[in-house]
Amino acid sequence: MIYLDNAATTYPKPQSVIKEGVRAALYGSSPGRGGHRLSLKAADMVYRTREKAARLFNCESEQVCFQKNCTEALNTAIKAQSGHIICSPLEHNSVLRPLHLRGNYSIFDNHPKEVLQKDTTALVCTAASNLTAHAYNIKEMSDFCRKHGLVFILDAAQMAGLETIDASLCDYVCVASHKGLYAPVGSGMLICKKPPKSSLIQGGTGSFSAGYSQPDFLPDMLESGTLNTFSIAGTGAGIDFISGKEIYAHETALCQILYDALKNMKNINVISEYPKINKTAPIVSFNLGGLHSEEAAEQLNRRGIAVRGGLHCAPLAHKRCGTLQVGAVRVSPSVFNGITDIRTLIDEVHKINRRSH
Numbered sequence: 001m002i003y004l005d006n007a008a009t010t011y012p013k014p015q016s017v018i019k020e021g022v023r024a025a026l027y028g029s030s031p032g033r034g035g036h037r038l039s040l041k042a043a044d045m046v047y048r049t050r051e052k053a054a055r056l057f058n059c060e061s062e063q064v065c066f067q068k069n070c071t072e073a074l075n076t077a078i079k080a081q082s083g084h085i086i087c088s089p090l091e092h093n094s095v096l097r098p099l100h101l102r103g104n105y106s107i108f109d110n111h112p113k114e115v116l117q118k119d120t121t122a123l124v125c126t127a128a129s130n131l132t133a134h135a136y137n138i139k140e141m142s143d144f145c146r147k148h149g150l151v152f153i154l155d156a157a158q159m160a161g162l163e164t165i166d167a168s169l170c171d172y173v174c175v176a177s178h179k180g181l182y183a184p185v186g187s188g189m190l191i192c193k194k195p196p197k198s199s200l201i202q203g204g205t206g207s208f209s210a211g212y213s214q215p216d217f218l219p220d221m222l223e224s225g226t227l228n229t230f231s232i233a234g235t236g237a238g239i240d241f242i243s244g245k246e247i248y249a250h251e252t253a254l255c256q257i258l259y260d261a262l263k264n265m266k267n268i269n270v271i272s273e274y275p276k277i278n279k280t281a282p283i284v285s286f287n288l289g290g291l292h293s294e295e296a297a298e299q300l301n302r303r304g305i306a307v308r309g310g311l312h313c314a315p316l317a318h319k320r321c322g323t324l325q326v327g328a329v330r331v332s333p334s335v336f337n338g339i340t341d342i343r344t345l346i347d348e349v350h351k352i353n354r355r356s357h
Helices: 017-026 035-055 070-079 093-102 137-147 229-242 246-264 295-302 315-321 339-355
Strands: 064-067 084-086 104-105 120-126 151-156 172-175 188-190 269-270 284-290 307-310 326-332
Touching: 017 229, 035 064, 035 172, 035 188, 035 229, 064 070, 064 229, 070 093, 070 172, 070 188, 070 339, 084 093, 093 120, 093 315, 120 137, 137 151, 172 284, 172 295, 246 269, 246 284, 246 339, 284 295, 284 339, 295 326, 295 339
Parallel strands: 084 104, 084 120, 120 151, 151 172
Antiparallel strands: 064 188, 172 188, 269 284, 284 326, 307 326
């Protein structure tokens, strides 16, 4: 199987990630929940992973809060806000659904200044779209928020691990570790400049256990319950794995080859932007003539190629592209893919396209 669905989760996972995860599972104990050797060993691993993440995102280690995925991180950050919130037109349902539930939000078209109100308190913006691949300028968004006194919540799901994400520019950075950090599935982080007003979940934290109130300091406030040591150990190993590698450039080069080939095919509608470092995520989205995206993806699946068909949980982005009814076929390579994989995909798309017309 040629796996090209890495915008959903990276696969395969590096052997070092798997080994570290298994090693953590063998500890057989909860970190911070006891003074015995196994618990201390697990706690040390969690601390070391926190330190690695802090160096990667330019923040303090206590600001790194482990979550089960980026969705949990986004919900935590969004639901802690009051007042009017602004978001981009390319957001994932992890942003759109919590905003819809709470109400009092606006979607900008080109720039957040278009919908700024007197009661606006926060901006939620994706680092890059999981459909069009468009990347927003994080520094520009950060400057806008500081100028207007807004909380800046960044959805870094598609860019963390590829480009440098400076957490000091944001109030919250939401990370899907299982994507660009090559961590196990079900791994995420929320990096907070300061504790939010409230937490989604309350419970045991291993600290101040005699009190009924949730701790108001990080990371304890946002880490109730037993931590997923397998996931956290894999995250640490994943950070080590990506260190020093030119993954973003490699994936972008593969996307450029695919983009150019698809643009030269008849009856192919390329939806995403031209792949370019610092301008897009390494994603190419397209449709084959009269085929629904899910049918096209299934045909590629039968030919041994894994891609994503459908709406990708981004209905607003599809509405913007005019593809809400048919979705899109999304291709997203990883460090483990090469030119041969892309050439094979191009050949198979050509065959399917020829047979469907």
